[in-house]
Amino acid sequence: MNITEGDVCNLGDGRKGLCRPLSKCSPVLQRLQTFREKPVRCSFMGHEEVVCCDDKQSLSLRKSEQDFREYSNEIPVRVNPHIIEGEDTEPGDFPHMAALGYVDPEEPNKLAWNCGGTLISDKYVLTAAHCVVHTKRKKSPVRVMLGAVDIDNPDYLAEKHHVKNIIIHPNYSIATAFSDNIQPACLYSKEDVPKAGLKITGWGSTSKSPSVTHFTGSVLFCSVLKCDTFYRNIKKVDKGVQDNMVCAVDPEGRQDTCGGDSGGPLQILTPESNIYFIVGITSIGPSVCAGETPGIYTRVSKYVDWVEKQVWG
Numbered sequence: 001m002n003i004t005e006g007d008v009c010n011l012g013d014g015r016k017g018l019c020r021p022l023s024k025c026s027p028v029l030q031r032l033q034t035f036r037e038k039p040v041r042c043s044f045m046g047h048e049e050v051v052c053c054d055d056k057q058s059l060s061l062r063k064s065e066q067d068f069r070e071y072s073n074e075i076p077v078r079v080n081p082h083i084i085e086g087e088d089t090e091p092g093d094f095p096h097m098a099a100l101g102y103v104d105p106e107e108p109n110k111l112a113w114n115c116g117g118t119l120i121s122d123k124y125v126l127t128a129a130h131c132v133v134h135t136k137r138k139k140s141p142v143r144v145m146l147g148a149v150d151i152d153n154p155d156y157l158a159e160k161h162h163v164k165n166i167i168i169h170p171n172y173s174i175a176t177a178f179s180d181n182i183q184p185a186c187l188y189s190k191e192d193v194p195k196a197g198l199k200i201t202g203w204g205s206t207s208k209s210p211s212v213t214h215f216t217g218s219v220l221f222c223s224v225l226k227c228d229t230f231y232r233n234i235k236k237v238d239k240g241v242q243d244n245m246v247c248a249v250d251p252e253g254r255q256d257t258c259g260g261d262s263g264g265p266l267q268i269l270t271p272e273s274n275i276y277f278i279v280g281i282t283s284i285g286p287s288v289c290a291g292e293t294p295g296i297y298t299r300v301s302k303y304v305d306w307v308e309k310q311v312w313g
Contacts, residue, residue, distance in 0.1 A: 003042045009052035012040055017052040021045055025053035091149055091157060094201050094216065096185035096276060098125045099151050100132075100263065101143035101160070111143055113151045116202045116264030118278050119184045124311045126187075127263030128281050128298065129172040140166055147181035151203055157181045167310050169303065185267065188277040189304045193246055194268050195221045198279065200248070200295075202264040219266070222247040222294040230293045236284055237296070244302040246280040249294035266297045 003009060007019045019042035022029055028051050031037040040052035096119045101111035117127035125144055134140040141163055145151060148158035159182060201216045227247030231237040241247060248266055266280035280297025300307075 005042075005045060005050050007042065009040065009042055011052055011054055015054065017054045019043070019050050020053040022049045022051050025051055028053055091147070091155070091181050094267075094276070095147065095181050095183035096120075096278075097146075097201055097264070098127075099145040099148060099203055100125075100127060100141035101145060102139055102141050113145065113203060115141065115262050116282070117144070118265045118267075118281075119146060119182065120187060120278070120307070121184055121311050126265075126278065126281065126300075126307065128283050129168050130283075131263040132166045132168060133172070169306060185265065185276040185278050187300055187304050187307060188268070188279045189301050191301055193221050193279055193299075197268050198248055199267050199269070200264070200282070201267070202282065217250065219248040219250050219295070222249045227294045227296070231284075231296070241296065244299050245283070246297045246299045247294040248280070248297065249292070 003019055005019050005021065009017050009019050011017045017040070022032075022039065025039075028039045032039060039049070042050040042052055044050060098117040098119050099113045100115040100117055101113050102115075104110045104112045115127060115131035117125040117131070120126045132140050144161045144163060145154060146159045146161070148154040154160075198219050198221065199216055200219055203215070224241050224243065224245070224247065227245075228241040231241055246266065262282050264282045265276075265278045266282065267276045267278050269276050278300050280299055282295065283298050284296040285293075
């Protein structure tokens, strides 16, 4: 089998398990000592056997995380250690990033890449609802571009896919081949938002004009109470900052999401696994990008149940 600790594995009876060191998997260790039952081996970690574990802790992963771990068994994991004052990215830095393409009313044969998104499975991209709602003023996206850094001049590694179906969360009031440059990210399901280490990515404005090159920036978590003071008189947030939102800001007021970044991810990289977890979806920001006003992101953990139902059934 030769898969490593933390990977999803098959127990042989149709059930899924999680690869864990034998010493940390009580059910398998007990059956081995009592009945001499041979475990399903994943690999070795030094001199210790890593086995397919069926304990409650191993089987309590959400469906989205189970599937992500299965994807990660099949794809090369390579992550190199609208954004104002952001840094240029390189191919493969954020392999889960997607750009949404819309038919340009002035040039019907040309696509305008006006929103971002996150690849969360081999068939689904997670984005903001306002990026896909069809209105008189704005049409729905028709294409998704994956694996691109420069959306005006994508290299041979980038892929474009037709949008087959759009699913919008009911509370909104108004299979891809993986590679080094195209990989899904995992949904962050915990209620507590990391205070530091948050990254924003997108193709939005980096000055007065939109950017065609992928940028990234670093921001810090901002509490709901503090964030609410900036948006009390803003019509788009007439009910105030709610618990289904996440606020983040650059303390120096330089890096921020901006026009064109909507739908893109607020994410954190877990050093131990080199996996990006999506904490939020770029949603609302001040009229003037960057500065002391935090950006507002849809809190992914509040919608994981719904997303899993749509994507994994």
